[in-house]
Every structure is written in structure tokens, then in C-alpha cells.
Amino acid sequence: xxxxxxxxxxxxxxxxxxxxxxxxxxxxxxxxxxxxxxxxxxxxxxxxxxxxxxxxxxxxxxxxxxxxxxxxxxxxxxxxxxxxxxxxxxxxxxxxxxxxxxxxxxxxxxxxxxxxxxxxxxxxxxxxxxxxxxxxxxxxxxxxxxxxxxxxxxxxxxxxxxxxxxxxxxxxxxxxxxxxxxxxxxxxxxxxxxxxxxxxxxxxxxxxxxxxxxxxxxxxxxxxxxxxxxxxxxxxxxxxxxxxxxxxxxxxxxxxxxxx
Numbered sequence: 001x002x003x004x005x006x007x008x009x010x011x012x013x014x015x016x017x018x019x020x021x022x023x024x025x026x027x028x029x030x031x032x033x034x035x036x037x038x039x040x041x042x043x044x045x046x047x048x049x050x051x052x053x054x055x056x057x058x059x060x061x062x063x064x065x066x067x068x069x070x071x072x073x074x075x076x077x078x079x080x081x082x083x084x085x086x087x088x089x090x091x092x093x094x095x096x097x098x099x100x101x102x103x104x105x106x107x108x109x110x111x112x113x114x115x116x117x118x119x120x121x122x123x124x125x126x127x128x129x130x131x132x133x134x135x136x137x138x139x140x141x142x143x144x145x146x147x148x149x150x151x152x153x154x155x156x157x158x159x160x161x162x163x164x165x166x167x168x169x170x171x172x173x174x175x176x177x178x179x180x181x182x183x184x185x186x187x188x189x190x191x192x193x194x195x196x197x198x199x200x201x202x203x204x205x206x207x208x209x210x211x212x213x214x215x216x217x218x219x220x221x222x223x224x225x226x227x228x229x230x231x232x233x234x235x236x237x238x239x240x241x242x243x244x245x246x247x248x249x250x251x252x253x254x255x256x257x258x259x260x
Contacts, residue, residue, distance in 0.1 A: 024079055030057070033074035037210065039064070042075050044128035044212035047186070052110040055080075055205040080205030086193035089233055096201045101233075101240040103203055104191065108220050109242070114186040116214060124150045124184050127213035135189065135211060136257050137161055137250070151181055154216065158253055167256035177249035181216035188212050189223060193230050218245040226254065 011023035011031065019036030032041075045059040058078040065072055085100070092100070120130050125148040127133060132145040137158050140146055148154050155178045162174055170177060188195075189211035197205040224237050225247065 025076075028079050029060070029076060030079045031074060031076050033072060035070050035072055037073040037075060038127075038129075038131065039073060040127040040129045040131050040213065041208075041210040044209035045077065047114055047128055048111065048209070048212075051114045052107075054107045054110050055203065056209070057205060057207060080197045080207055082197035082199035082204035084194045085196040085198050085203075085233070086230060088198060089193055089230070092201060097233075097236050098240065100196075100198070100201070100203060101236045104196065104237065105240060105242055107203075107206065108188075108191070111188065112185040112217070116186075120214070122147075122149065123214070124148050125154050125213070125215055127211075128186075128209070129213075131213075133211070133213065133215075137253060151216065155180070158250075162253045162256055165256050167253070170252055174249060174253060177252065179216065179218050179222075179246055179249060181218055183217055184214040185217050186213070187215040187220045189215065189219065191220060191224055192228065193233050218247060218250075221245045222247045222250045225251075227258070 011025045013021070013023050014030065015022040017036075020032065020034040022030060022032045025031045039062060042059050042062045045056055048054050048056045049058065057080050060076040060078070062073065062075045064074070089097070117130075120126055123130065125133060125138065132138075132140060132147070138148070138154070139161070140157065141160060141164055148157060155175045158178055159175045163171070167174070188206065188209065190208055191206070195206060195208040196203060197207060221237075221241060222245070225234055228234070
């Protein structure tokens with residue numbers, strides 16, 4: 001009789017997206033590799049594990065290598081039990097939906113308490129490892145990217161991206177329409193149902209931390225409310241949010257950057 005280990009002579013592909021391949025390579029072990037994979041995710045996982053009880057995969061090891069002239073990164077981590085929330089959301093009743101959304105916001109509150117390392121104290125916005133953001137709203141048009149040192153610089157970056165993509169309706173006025181924040185907090189940056197694992201109506205883990213880092217305190221909400229097919233989940237997250245954030249300017253910028 002074959003052992004469980006024999007079942008993993010060949011890795012099982014869990015997800016294949018541009019620049020990222022996720023495979024189960026052994027019992028309870030996942031490999032994530034590709035040009036889109038970064039060390040930022042490894043650092044984020046370790047920070048969350050160290051400072052909170054938010055359920056995340058245990059990070060095992062990482063390495064980088066050059067393939068066809070491009071840098072590839074590889075991360076090995078614990079496999080999270082369960083099913084992505086987007087696969088089962090519609091089958092839940094209102095009581096379960098309410099509980100899940102409140103729990104997500106509780107996780108967000110815990111992430112906000114993660115202390116920023118001293119070496120990153122001068123940065124207003126940055127990845128968990130200090131790297132610049134790859135978010136389409138914040139990615140610098142120049143190389144190397146300039147650091148974002150305060151809220152004014154962040155709003156200027158968003159406007160620059162907007163204008164470069166032929167945004168003219170709010171020419172000169174968009175920066176003042178964008179939300180302001182005097183603080184930046186640790187943020188997942190891509191909290192969507194596909195990144196929330198559940199089992200029997202309970203959250204078992206939050207995955208995909210590649211964009212995590214320090215952002216304005218409204219950023220998590222703004223990204224949760226990005227246009228997507230998860231409209232019912234977004235509605236529940238909106239009605240359960242712990243405070244009010246005016247993201248009207250972000251919405252207007254996204255209409256140009258994402259052609260919505």
C-alpha cells in the first residue's frame with residue numbers, strides 16, 4: 001500500500017496566474033514561485049505571525065534565482081485548510097455572512113497594531129520589507145522609484161498615475177478630492193474573498209500577502225471596495241465597517257486607471 005508521501009511524487013497545481021505558480025508539494029506544504037512572487041510576502045507572514053493571532057500560513061523558507069534574465073522568487077509555507085470564501089459565500093445565510101465580515105474587520109484592527117520596524121520609520125508608505133508598492137495607484141513612473149515619505153507625496157503619486165493615464169476630468173483637482181490620513185498602518189492590501197479561506201463557515205486563514213505593508217488607514221477599505229464580482233460580500237463589508245472613510249477620490253482615480 002502506498003504511503004501518503006507517495007501521493008506527492010508530482011506537485012499539485014493549486015493556482016496559476018501571470019508570474020505566479022502555486023503548488024502543493026507535500027502534505028501540508030505549499031510552494032509559491034515566479035516573477036511576481038517577492039520577499040515582501042515572506043516578511044509580511046512573519047510579522048503577522050509574530051505580532052498577532054490572525055490566522056496566516058506559517059512561513060518555512062524562501063530563495064531567489066535568475067531564470068532567463070528575470071529574477072524569480074520562491075516561498076515555501078504551510079497550506080491553509082479550507083475553501084476560498086468566494087466559492088461558498090452565496091450559500092451562507094445572513095447570520096454567517098455578518099459574523100464572517102465582523103471577524104475580518106477584527107483581523108484588520110489587529111494588523112493595524114503591528115509595529116513598524118525602526119529602519120522603516122521614515123517611510124509613510126512601503127511594503128512589509130520596505131519595498132515600494134506595486135499597487136497600480138502607487139507604482140512610480142520612474143525607476144528607481146522614489147520613496148513615499150508623507151500623505152502629500154502619496155496623493156501626488158496617485159494623481160501622477162491618474163494624469164499619465166489621460167485622466168483629465170479632474171485635472172488639478174483630484175489631489176484635494178483624495179482622502180487624507182495622518183497615519184499609515186499595516187495593511188493586507190488585497191483582502192478579497194479569494195484570499196480568505198473558510199471551513200464550515202469559519203475563517204481558517206488569510207493568504208496572499210504579497211502587497212502587504214504600511215498604507216493610509218483607509219487603504220484596506222478602499223481596496224475591499226474595488227469593483228469586482230464580489231458585490232454582495234462588498235456590501236456586507238461596507239455595512240459592517242468600523243468607521244466611515246470617504247474614498248470618492250480613489251474611486252474617481254480608479255475609473256481611469258482600470259477603465260471602469
